[in-house]
Amino acid sequence: MRWFKRSLFFSVIAVLLLSLAACNKHELEKVKVGEVTRSIFYAPQYVALEKGFFEDEGLSVELQTIAGGDKTMTALLSDGIDIALVGSETSIYVTLQGANDPIQNFAQLTQTDGTFLVARDKIDNFSWDLLKGSTFLGQRKGGMPQMAGEFVLKKHGIDPTQDLTLIQNIDFANIATAFASGTGDFVQLFEPTASVFEKEGKGYIVASFGTESGHLPYTSFMAKSSYLKDESKTVQGFTNALKRAQDFVQKESAAEVAKIIQPYFENVDVDLIETVVERYKSQGSYATDPILEKGEWDNLQTIMEEAGELPQRVDYEELVNTTFAKKAAE
Missing domain, CATH: 3.40.190.10 (Periplasmic binding protein-like II)
Structure with missing residues (x-):
């Protein structure tokens, strides 16, 4: 009888733990992210997904690939996605067109042309x-x-x-x-x-x-200013997870990174992925932290001016929010 009671006790505990785990999984905050293309250039993002860094922050990230910067920004502006991974120049274009809810860059992923x-x-x-x-x-x-x-x-x-x-x-x-x-x-x-x-x-x-x-905010995560304000806890968790992934990519070998992100490139040989990751790492393309620096922003706008695509400069403080990145980097 004592054995039966003890067995029953542990069975009840196991059920409760499983129920609690299911509840926790159910309670994960959903975040819809749209990337402008699928690229090994975005390796830290895939590492964060595969290693469960977003889940550790209580987030369930739904990633979709949206071909083209214009389409990605349209999805963001129409609330089709919460966060966009796209070139920072797109936030400038939207602002100069008179957006009511400015798009702000809050976490940098890559810091050179790819x-x-x-x-x-x-x-x-x-x-x-x-x-x-x-x-x-x-x-x-x-x-x-x-x-x-x-x-x-x-x-x-x-x-x-x-x-x-x-x-x-x-x-x-x-x-x-x-x-x-x-x-x-x-x-x-x-x-x-x-x-x-x-x-x-x-x-x-x-x-x-x-x-x-040179260094510039080539690809950044951005969102509407209202989203950054209303969902600040979610954005902070997202940025924290990204920083962990950036640290992982910097610390681990290209071979290890390639193995982790291969599911996102099923038709590419893992050895080739390793070659590409190593190439990007060696030239410093992956940002070491999510902070978008003013010097990078200025270089971006200089390049846009040289191309004749920048009617006027936009202040760094207007379109760059470093609050979450700096906290994540602490």
Whole structure:
């Protein structure tokens, strides 16, 4: 009888614990996040998801990929998502159009351009002058990749409108296909496409736009000002989880990071993911903390001015909220 009572007692405790766990899981705060594209460039975000860092903060993050900055911002403005992961320049565009509820950048994910210059033919001794007279397949006009690309070309004394044939009317999703089909002598590509092309002999990485353009808030998490105010606890938890993931990526090997994020890149070999992660880590593309610094913001707007895409500058304090990032970094 004593054995039976003891067994019954532990059975009741087990049921209560399972019920409590189920309740806790049910009570996780849902956060809808939209990323502008799926990219190894965003490795810390996937690490935070896979390692359960968001759940540790009481959050259930629903991630969706929305192709294009315009569509991502439309989803954010229409409350289709709570948080957007997109280039910081989009918050400036929205503000200059007169948004009633300003979009603010609250956590930085990447701090350099993430694209690479890929040549159709192998070049042993690359020089930027080789682009003169060539056909350059660039990114969408007004987007950060294209603006950073033009900034780098000008830095090396190349006028994008005079010294080469610039193609930038091809949709982002079709740029790689167009190059593979024979369009252009050079192309500006993100990873892992650049490394895949190199592996398959379709092109060769000859330079990094990230190392050439300097630090800038290339990709940040942003939300409506009202959301940051009304859901401050949720935003803080989200930023805390991101900081843990950033620390993990900085500390762990590229091989370990690649293994963790592979589920998000099912058609990419894990060794290739490792190569890409190592490349981004070595050039300092992953932000070490979520704080968006004023110097980076100023560099962003300088690049936009150089591209003729910035009618007027927007103050750092107006569109950057570092409250959550600084607390997470403490």
